Amino acid sequence: MTGKPTVAVLLATYNGASFLEEQLDSIARQDLPFIDVWASDDGSTDGTLEILKAWRARWSKGVFHVIAGPRQGYVENFRRMMAMKSVGGAYIAFSDQDDVWDPNKLSYAVKKLDEVQPQALAMYCGRTRLIGKNGAARGLSPLFARQPDFGNAIVQSIAGGNTIVLNRAAFNLIHESCLRTSFVSHDWWCYQIVSGAGGTIIYDPIPRISYRQHGGNLIGENQGWVSRMKRLQALAYGRFADWNVVNIDALDRCRDLLDESGRQTLDGFKAARKSGSLQSLRSLWTHRIHRQTPVSDVALYLAAAFGRL
Template sequence: MSLLHNLEDPDLENTGSHTSVAILLATYNGGAFLREQLASYEAQHHGNWYVWASDDGSTDRTLEILAEYQERWGKRMTVVAGPHQGFVANFLSLVCRPEINADYYAYSDQDDLWEPEKLTRAVAWLSMVPPSIPALYCARTRLVDEQGRDRGFSPLMRRPPSFANALMQNIAGGNTMVFNAAACALLRSVEPGVEVVTFDWWTYLVVTGCGGQVHYDPIPTLRYRQHGQNLVGASISWSKRWARLGFMWKRRYVLWTDIHARALQSLGPCLTLENALILRTFLWARQQTLGKRLLGLKRSGVYRQHLVGQLGLFLAALFNRI
């Protein structure tokens, strides 16, 4: 039995194949690895998928490859022009296209390799959540180099997903995320052009903040390619983890929190009362003197997943870097 089958929760054999998945693929000069990514879609055990590719002005062979697969797949592939404002805006522009209608939506990078059971596992869990409740599936990743050779795994998240955690960090890469139509409707309800740090962190914030359910799958469902052209890479080494904690000291997290606080205002009454209180308490604590700041941070309940991150959060609060 493979690692991917070693599960207790989703019933992979009985996952409904009738449910549709819209794959939201953002591309930009991804010709070097794009074919392998597209081939991994074809290998999915869940066969009811179709692709919306938004290209942000590629000058390599990306558009040629997309046109080749569009001819091969027919109506399963639609290619549109991106907003030319970076990968975050490109992904959010796909989410907000009203003509894309599906049961579930899957973010996709242009250079990864999906395991054959990626969509099956996601749909198996999502199908257990009532359609009216926003739901987000995400997972751990297997890291590979440019040639596809194993380089380890992304950090394993052990604490539960929540809005209190989402205020401090994103628990998984967008390339693992699959979400239902209710979550998509929430993302579309936000005013166009809202500034966010990253599209996947924003998705985690929105779903948890509005009372949705999030499932973090500890079983890797894709091979996350690490190479020189990655805009965002995995924080697997201790040096990279400490570098991220250094962002706090350099007030990067202050900026990110400010951006998220403004963006979350656009959700208005969609935030649950409990999460609105967490947000207010946390934002209040940021403006206080040391004693009240630490007390407010504790009362807000915000947390990071790992001990080093928690230590960094405490130090950031101590020196007013949150």
């Protein structure tokens, strides 16, 4: 394996036996030769561990680690893996336990990351195909056309963790941040901290994974009027503001990891949350804090006007 770049896949599991075989098979079928898997199980009781151990015994692309999770939920399960010093690899990807990856999912991400300067921070993410419990097509996740940046990341997560691949420089940054703080979700945090540090965010408009939607999902699909209404309810009932409290605290703990532009945007957002309605709107505009669509931008400004940031 000398001289060949390895992708490390961080897989968080909990009672995922129903779909885990298909997920792992799709990782094994990736058209890259060297893939290490880090599977952190959070106390499964349904046969998940047996599946992981069987795959560990026959894994031929690298090393397959099975470790005990912290049993504090999926966010902490991912954070603990992201904070581990022992995770190697030139690239690091995240995996759910119930999706299906296209064979070129990782190789395409690596190709796009390699277009960025080697020492620069870079994160690949993208759109997904949505499938039901039985694998039937259910459409696509939203297509986001605006350039990803910290002004967007501070108020919106645009891609699932199951699409994210980081280059080594970006993962080193994420690793350091995870030693300091927790967060709302690992995918949103990666978008925030990498973009806030001046890194490159590569958003792929072409889906390269099938993202399974079912009753056991912790994070579900992000499309359609039902989903839009849920997001509006999150604004109206203060959940968005609660998430922002967590995010701002986490970003403050990592302030020195941000670049100057990121620190200014963070301060502008904090000011928008404390000011009166007109001052809040002005601060959002001045610091180019925005969501990805005009409708969601209106919702953001309404949240600011009514003190729901």
